Amino acid sequence: MGFQRAHLGHGIGLRSKHYERFLAGAPAVGWIEAISENFIGVGGRPLAVLEKARRDFPVVLHGVSLSIGSVDPLDREHLAGLRELADRIEPAYVSDHLCWGTHRGRYLHDLLPLPYTEEALEHVAGRVRQVQDALGRQILLENVSSYVAFRGSTMPEWEFVARVAERADCGILLDINNVHVSARNHGFDARDYLAAIPPDRVGQFHLAGHSDRGTYLVDTHDAPVADAVWDLYAAAVRRFGRVPALVEWDDHLPELERLIEESRAAAAIEARELAGREGKAA
Amino acid sequence: MRLAEAQDLFAALVTGERGVDAVAREECLAGDSQLSAGERARIYSDMYLFRLVDALREDYPLVARLLGDESFFALCAEYVRAHPSRNASLARLGAELPAFLRQRPALRPDLPDLAALEWARAEAFIAPDSAPLDETALRKLGAGAGSARLALVHSVRLLSLEHDAAALWADLEAGQDPRPPLRRPASLLVWRKGFEVFHAEVSPEELAALAALRRGATLGEAFEAFAALPDAAAAALDALASWSGEGLIAGIVP
Numbered sequence: 113m114g115f116q117r118a119h120l121g122h123g124i125g126l127r128s129k130h131y132e133r134f135l136a137g138a139p140a141v142g143w144i145e146a147i148s149e150n151f152i153g154v155g156g157r158p159l160a161v162l163e164k165a166r167r168d169f170p171v172v173l174h175g176v177s178l179s180i181g182s183v184d185p186l187d188r189e190h191l192a193g194l195r196e197l198a199d200r201i202e203p204a205y206v207s208d209h210l211c212w213g214t215h216r217g218r219y220l221h222d223l224l225p226l227p228y229t230e231e232a233l234e235h236v237a238g239r240v241r242q243v244q245d246a247l248g249r250q251i252l253l254e255n256v257s258s259y260v261a262f263r264g265s266t267m268p269e270w271e272f273v274a275r276v277a278e279r280a281d282c283g284i285l286l287d288i289n290n291v292h293v294s295a296r297n298h299g300f301d302a303r304d305y306l307a308a309i310p311p312d313r314v315g316q317f318h319l320a321g322h323s324d325r326g327t328y329l330v331d332t333h334d335a336p337v338a339d340a341v342w343d344l345y346a347a348a349v350r351r352f353g354r355v356p357a358l359v360e361w362d363d364h365l366p367e368l369e370r371l372i373e374e375s376r377a378a379a380a381i382e383a384r385e386l387a388g389r390e391g392k393a394a
Numbered sequence: 395m396r397l398a399e400a401q402d403l404f405a406a407l408v409t410g411e412r413g414v415d416a417v418a419r420e421e422c423l424a425g426d427s428q429l430s431a432g433e434r435a436r437i438y439s440d441m442y443l444f445r446l447v448d449a450l451r452e453d454y455p456l457v458a459r460l461l462g463d464e465s466f467f468a469l470c471a472e473y474v475r476a477h478p479s480r481n482a483s484l485a486r487l488g489a490e491l492p493a494f495l496r497q498r499p500a501l502r503p504d505l506p507d508l509a510a511l512e513w514a515r516a517e518a519f520i521a522p523d524s525a526p527l528d529e530t531a532l533r534k535l536g537a538g539a540g541s542a543r544l545a546l547v548h549s550v551r552l553l554s555l556e557h558d559a560a561a562l563w564a565d566l567e568a569g570q571d572p573r574p575p576l577r578r579p580a581s582l583l584v585w586r587k588g589f590e591v592f593h594a595e596v597s598p599e600e601l602a603a604l605a606a607l608r609r610g611a612t613l614g615e616a617f618e619a620f621a622a623l624p625d626a627a628a629a630a631l632d633a634l635a636s637w638s639g640e641g642l643i644a645g646i647v648p
Contacts, residue, residue, distance in 0.1 A: 149483040155523035155548065157589035177482035183398040190482040215405035219479040221445055222438060224404060232397050260434035261424045264395050299426070327428045328437070 115250060115283045117315050118204045120170050120356035122379045124371045127361075131161045133368050138168040140372055142379075143204065145358050148175040151201075152193035166201050172316070172358070173203040174285075177219060178243065180253065181212035181226045181236050191246045198247060204356075205315060207252035207285045210236070210273060227262035228272040233279065240280035252283035252315045257293040257322075257331035269294065270308035283315035286352070288345045289337065289360075293322050293329040302344050306351055317357040319345060319378055334363035337374060342381060349385035357382065395422055407435040408442050411475060443467075446474050449484035453516040454491065456566040457509050461501060469495075485520060488513060504557035504575040508566075511559045511593065514551035514584040518591045521549035526641030532634070535646070540614030543647040544607050549586035550642055552601050552608070554579070560595055587641050599623060600633045610647075 121142030126134065133139055135157075144165050151162050151173075165171060177190065198206050211223040226232045244250055255273050267275075277284050286309060295302040321335030337345075337359065345357070359374045395403075403422050406412040416432070425431035447470040451458045458466040477490045492513055495506035524547040535542050558576040565572045581601035584593040596604075602619035617630040637643055 150485070152483065153522065154485075154520045156520055156586055158520060159523065160589065181397075183401055187482060193482075212401060215401055217480060218405075219482060220405065220408055220442060221449070221479060221484055222408065222442060224401075224408070224438065227395070227397065227400050229397070235397060259429075259437040260431065262395075262400060263422060263424050264400065299428075328434075330437070 113250075113281045115277075115281070115313050115315060117283075118170070118356060119354065120172075120204055122375045122382070123169070123172070123356065123358045124368075124375050125174075125358065125360050125362075126161070126165060127365055128158070129365050130368045130371075131157060134161050134165050134168075139368055141169065141375060143170040143172065143356065143358075145172040145174045145360075146201075148173045148194055148197060148206070148208075149177050152190070152197050162201065166203075170204045171201055172205045172207065172356075173198055173201060174254075175206070175208035176223070177213060177221070178208035179212050179214040179219075180208060180210065180239050180243065181224075181232060182214045183212075183235070184214045184217065186239060186242060186246075187214070188246075191243065195247050198249070205252050205283070205285075206247060206249060207254060207283075207316065209256050210253040210276060211256045223256040225256065225258035225260060225262070226272070228265040228267045228269055229262075230266065233272060233275055236276050237279035240276070240282050244280075244282065250282055252285040253277065254285035254287050254318065255290050255294075256287070257290040257297075257329075259297055259328060259330075261298055268300065268304075268308075270305040274308055274310055274313070277310065277313040282313075284309060284313045285316045285318060286314050286348065286355075287318035287320070288348055289318065289320040289322055289341050290331060292338070292341050292344050293331050297328045303347060306344070306348055309352075311352045314352045314355055317345065317348060317352075317355050318360055319357060319374075320360040332363060333360050337377075342377070345378065346381050346385050349382050350389060353389075354382065354386060404435075404438075408438045409478075410439050410442075443471055443474070446470065446479070446484075446487060450488050450491065453485070453488045454509060454512050456512055456563060457491075457505065459566055460505065460508065460572060465501065485516070488516070502572075502575050503577065504559055504562055507553075507555040507557045507559035507580075508562050510553055510555060511563055511582060511584070514553055514582075515591045515593060518549040518551055518584050518586045521547075521586060524548050524644040527638070527643045527645050529638050531646065532638055532643070540612060540617075542613050543610060544613060545644045545647050546604065546608055546642055547585065547644045549584075549591070550604070550608070551584040552605055553582040553584065554598075554601065555582060556580075560593060563593075585640060585642055592640075596633075597629075599629065603630070603633060604637070604642075 123143035124141050126144045126146045209223045291302050291305050319337045320333045323330045323332040357378050406414045423431035450470045479487050492510040581598045583596045599619045603616040606616040620626040620630045623629045
């Protein structure tokens with residue numbers, strides 16, 4: 113079937129600290145990404161903000177609880193809620209993470225890494241197809257930051273990501289910061305990762321800040337995008353071209369203007385790299 | 395190791411609730427010269443509790459303030475062991491905290507009631523929207539009003555408490571020192587109007603009438619809650635006018 117990339121430009125995450133701003137006007141952002149779970153079965157101010165935002169911008173629904181890699185059964189009630197929300201909001205994309213986060217009916221509310229094995233690959237791809245059937249649309253899966261690796265893995269993460277997307281016929285949300293964080297934590301080259309991801313499957317980028325704990329990096333979303341991640345983003349633009357990119361910031365969230373600045377910085381890098389690419393092609 | 399076994403082992407490491415044999419851990423997870431497998435797993439187990447406690451703090455800011463960081467963290471750690479999250483949304487995690495607090499000795503006897511009020515307010519804030527019924531629709535019922543069944547808006551929460559939790563809530567919300575616990579029955583109504591959440595103390599009769607409506611009773615049956623009052627009819631009509639004025643009635647059930 114293949115995957116169709118949307119053209120959205122540069123966006124930011126919708127966070128409750130900025131709700132009033134989105135209610136009062138239409139801040140200068142290209143699009144917004146809303147955390148799906150915060151809006152499923154919900155009314156009041158949160159839903160009013162999302163409804164207003166969808167009138168002003170393209171919206172992407174980004175989930176954190178799909179638990180696509182868990183051996184638990186899929187949470188059908190959650191999926192039904194997500195379908196209802198997506199039908200109402202008509203997002204440009206619905207995305208979640210290539211990880212697991214439920215165990216024996218319990219939500220761990222974390223993005224836990226998978227062993228990269230043929231068994232996990234088959235398992236995840238089958239579940240993505242079920243989710244896409246339930247939602248009536250393709251989804252995008254995001255690579256997560258990880259701090260540990262399974263001895264049983266038989267392939268590198270990038271091969272796993274690429275093969276899941278092909279096998280399940282879904283899109284990839286390539287989180288540039290997560291590639292950088294995991295590269296440092298596991299000692300691989302982030303450029304090898306980018307080189308193995310099929311460009312025609314990449315629908316979106318994430319950019320975010322992380323924390324350096326000395327012996328490892330943590331994906332904390334509490335700081336500006338690091339220089340090394342901007343460099344990797346530039347490399348990603350050279351490989352994948354014009355891809356909608358979003359700046360995530362959760363903890364120590366600054367004023368909206370600072371977030372918009374970060375998003376504009378991303379747009380400037382994209383423009384510079386695309387101009388360079390066209391220059392070379394000419 | 396099969397996927398299911400790997401997830402069993404990793405979940406045990408993350409939650410820290412079941413001991414994991416170090417040999418089994420090393421067989422499953424890889425470490426290196428920078429960080430051992432155990433240290434890597436600990437990054438996840440540390441974040442697990444912090445994330446859940448942060449979510450609970452969002453819904454229980456005043457309970458957290460009253461207890462202080464350390465006691466609140468300890469309480470939440472015990473709570474999530476007893477009530478693991480069963481919902482995709484962290485906003486549902488705290489549903490059982492008031493009941494959990496009632497089953498254990500608390501710092502203050504009014505803590506469970508304060509928690510119940512905070513939870514009701516948190517639920518009301520995000521409850522699904524429902525448009526309040528136009529007052530004229532109620533008037534049009536006329537003589538048939540007694541047999542009508544009224545639906546309440548989704549945000550309505552009814553609380554029968556053992557302490558004056560509203561006064562404690564007001565002290566903490568205003569940043570003042572909390573007054574000593576005052577044991578007395580209190581009937582609280584919580585609702586959302588527009589985007590704003592309100593709570594108000596009502597008579598036990600009014601709370602009972604609203605509870606009856608919610609159970610599907612007719613207006614006439616609900617008004618029986620006021621029967622023992624000296625001017626039952628006036629009290630009932632006052633209550634109905636107030637429900638309508640505050641937008642608590644969503645519709646007339648056909």
